[in-house]
Amino acid sequence: MDEAIEQNQKAYLTPEQIASSRMIMGLDTQLVDDNTYYVIEEKGEIVGCGGWSRRATLYGGNQTPGRDAALLDPARDAARIRAMYTHPKHVRKGVGRLIMHLCEDAARREGFKSVELMATMSGRPLYEACGYGTVETVSDDRGGVSVPLLRMRKAL
Numbered sequence: 824m825d826e827a828i829e830q831n832q833k834a835y836l837t838p839e840q841i842a843s844s845r846m847i848m849g850l851d852t853q854l855v856d857d858n859t860y861y862v863i864e865e866k867g868e869i870v871g872c873g874g875w876s877r878r879a880t881l882y883g884g885n886q887t888p889g890r891d892a893a894l895l896d897p898a899r900d901a902a903r904i905r906a907m908y909t910h911p912k913h914v915r916k917g918v919g920r921l922i923m924h925l926c927e928d929a930a931r932r933e934g935f936k937s938v939e940l941m942a943t944m945s946g947r948p949l950y951e952a953c954g955y956g957t958v959e960t961v962s963d964d965r966g967g968v969s970v971p972l973l974r975m976r977k978a979l
Contacts, residue, residue, distance in 0.1 A: 835944035843966030849884025871918035873907035875926035882941035902930035904940035
């Protein structure tokens, strides 16, 4: 995760924004506890990870203030795609698409009709290629410097 945060965002964010993004990125262990987090390995090396959630929090790691563990209602709420990271040596090899497919299928099986996520600028191309559309542009400055983000959604 650290390498993905540091390296994959260099083309999109300033060094100060990358440092600030560490407050709003990372693993929320609620995903692990809920058994909705995936790790992809190749030859024993972790090449990517990501998950989905049936809980209200849209994004952020354990250290991010304001997380909400309330359960979503599949009949009216969108499931969340969360904590997506691809190792810099493995970008553009289908790792992110595989994780998205696993997450969307699992959410669909639980009755969700849509999914949403908060995209970083470096993640935007993947999400658009997977059929997500931007519904809101936001900035998060909880790490001290404003980091641009996109709230994106897709019907399942």
